[in-house]
Amino acid sequence: MLSSLCGCHPQSARARAASNDTARKASDIAAEVTGYADVAKRIIDLAVFGAAQNRSYKRLADFTDTIGNRVSGSHNLEMAIKYMYSAMMQDGLDVHLEPVKIPHWVRGKESAEMILPRAKSLAILGLGSSVGTPPEGIEAEVLVVQSFEELKHRASEAAGKIVVFNQPFVSYGETVAYRAYGASEAAKVGAVASLIRSITPFSINSPHTGWQDYQDGVKRIPTACITVEDAELMWRIAQRGQQIVVRLTMAAKTLPDADSFNTVAEIRGWQHPEQVVLLSGHLDSWDVGQGAMDDGGGAMISWEALSLIKDLGLRPRRTLRTVLWTAEEQGGVGAQQYFDLHKVNMSNFDLVMESDLGTFSPVALQFTGSDVARKVMEEVVKLLAPINTTKLEAHGEGTDISPWMQAGVPGASLHVADSRYFWFHHSEGDTMTVQDPQEMNLCSALWAVVAYVVADLQDMLPR
Numbered sequence: 001m002l003s004s005l006c007g008c009h010p011q012s013a014r015a016r017a018a019s020n021d022t023a024r025k026a027s028d029i030a031a032e033v034t035g036y037a038d039v040a041k042r043i044i045d046l047a048v049f050g051a052a053q054n055r056s057y058k059r060l061a062d063f064t065d066t067i068g069n070r071v072s073g074s075h076n077l078e079m080a081i082k083y084m085y086s087a088m089m090q091d092g093l094d095v096h097l098e099p100v101k102i103p104h105w106v107r108g109k110e111s112a113e114m115i116l117p118r119a120k121s122l123a124i125l126g127l128g129s130s131v132g133t134p135p136e137g138i139e140a141e142v143l144v145v146q147s148f149e150e151l152k153h154r155a156s157e158a159a160g161k162i163v164v165f166n167q168p169f170v171s172y173g174e175t176v177a178y179r180a181y182g183a184s185e186a187a188k189v190g191a192v193a194s195l196i197r198s199i200t201p202f203s204i205n206s207p208h209t210g211w212q213d214y215q216d217g218v219k220r221i222p223t224a225c226i227t228v229e230d231a232e233l234m235w236r237i238a239q240r241g242q243q244i245v246v247r248l249t250m251a252a253k254t255l256p257d258a259d260s261f262n263t264v265a266e267i268r269g270w271q272h273p274e275q276v277v278l279l280s281g282h283l284d285s286w287d288v289g290q291g292a293m294d295d296g297g298g299a300m301i302s303w304e305a306l307s308l309i310k311d312l313g314l315r316p317r318r319t320l321r322t323v324l325w326t327a328e329e330q331g332g333v334g335a336q337q338y339f340d341l342h343k344v345n346m347s348n349f350d351l352v353m354e355s356d357l358g359t360f361s362p363v364a365l366q367f368t369g370s371d372v373a374r375k376v377m378e379e380v381v382k383l384l385a386p387i388n389t390t391k392l393e394a395h396g397e398g399t400d401i402s403p404w405m406q407a408g409v410p411g412a413s414l415h416v417a418d419s420r421y422f423w424f425h426h427s428e429g430d431t432m433t434v435q436d437p438q439e440m441n442l443c444s445a446l447w448a449v450v451a452y453v454v455a456d457l458q459d460m461l462p463r
Helices: 011-023 026-034 037-048 055-067 075-090 148-153 172-188 228-239 292-311 333-348 371-382 402-406 437-456
Strands: 094-106 110-116 120-122 124-126 138-145 162-165 193-197 223-226 245-250 253-267 272-282 318-325 349-354 362-368 392-394 411-416
Touching: 026 371, 037 292, 037 437, 055 075, 055 292, 055 437, 075 094, 075 253, 075 292, 075 318, 094 333, 110 124, 110 223, 138 193, 138 228, 148 172, 162 172, 162 228, 162 245, 172 193, 172 223, 193 228, 193 245, 253 292, 253 333, 272 292, 272 333, 272 437, 292 318, 292 437, 318 333, 318 437, 333 349, 333 402, 349 402, 349 437, 362 371, 362 437, 371 392, 371 437, 402 411, 411 437
Parallel strands: 138 162, 162 193, 193 223, 272 318, 272 349, 349 411, 362 392
Antiparallel strands: 094 253, 110 120, 110 245, 124 223, 138 245, 253 318, 362 411
């Protein structure tokens, strides 16, 4: 592990380097970056038209078809880590595993039926960390609301009922609060269970799962997501003043934390091996679908970027480190432990990158960092002109890299044409069928060019 090698540069030296960086004329930096046009073109040609064409897609298909989905704590996730360790070793990279502890929630058998005003089975997916029902299930009258606000107004009606949330989809960032906190909000007003309309703008009767958070000191009640169609159905029935009764059965349980690993592969830098450009995606997924989109694609392009650079015989000044996170879906659990272990060497982390919003057609690079660093990155993305993705947007995103960005390390993420992302997210629909090989080629090319050039520039990105 590199961590033992990293503590050797005092902060003052780093600060001096940063001030020198600032002093370097923008025109000098622009000229230096422009000097990488040929190497960028070689990376792009290899990924998009050359021998590596469609390789990241094929790797993803082989991986997801072999392993399937890989929820935190599962045997499948263990198999996935072994698979990727072995595959990246065979690819000639430096690979090691870093142990972490992760949550182990098990869905178990689950079902829901509407009993009144007519019999109808409801498609559900229990939400991560939910408790189960008693073995005989819970049969109760339903209260349908469209917001937390409405639930507060109707609190006196909620005791002993199953609360159904039929909140409209505004955006994932805003609407996901219902999945995260719906159970505890319903429990506060005496509900016995909660059913949450799936957090998606589009549905073909597809439930979408995800993690949920119980609030301390609030009774833990069973919670699951239902389909948009069934949430709207129950809303309409309730609007007519008809009584709705649902029977919910869930065998969900939480087991003791499991042992797992973050999977790390590297190309060591020739001049500053202790300095790191980190690329990443998460290896775990939910326990439905194949986890091809979320986040098999992000993991594969983060491996592919290293393969492309290695295949071209390139070796940057700084170390390129790909980390495939474990237990991201439970709130970035593996990544937080990685941060806690490596933050002592924070000054040596040049750029942290994460792809976790799909590997569809790339639109731009998203970036968080100082104004001076942004100027450098604006030059770097110009090298992507051959694939028409020269846009740099604000705000790098990613659960797994957010601790680094909050601590002031520059961060980048991939912005893709993601209008369909939440159609398939956390559902049985997240399979290889949503992936496209050409789009993955473009994502791989972008990821590799950005990582290589930043890792090879004379100076680290100024903080």
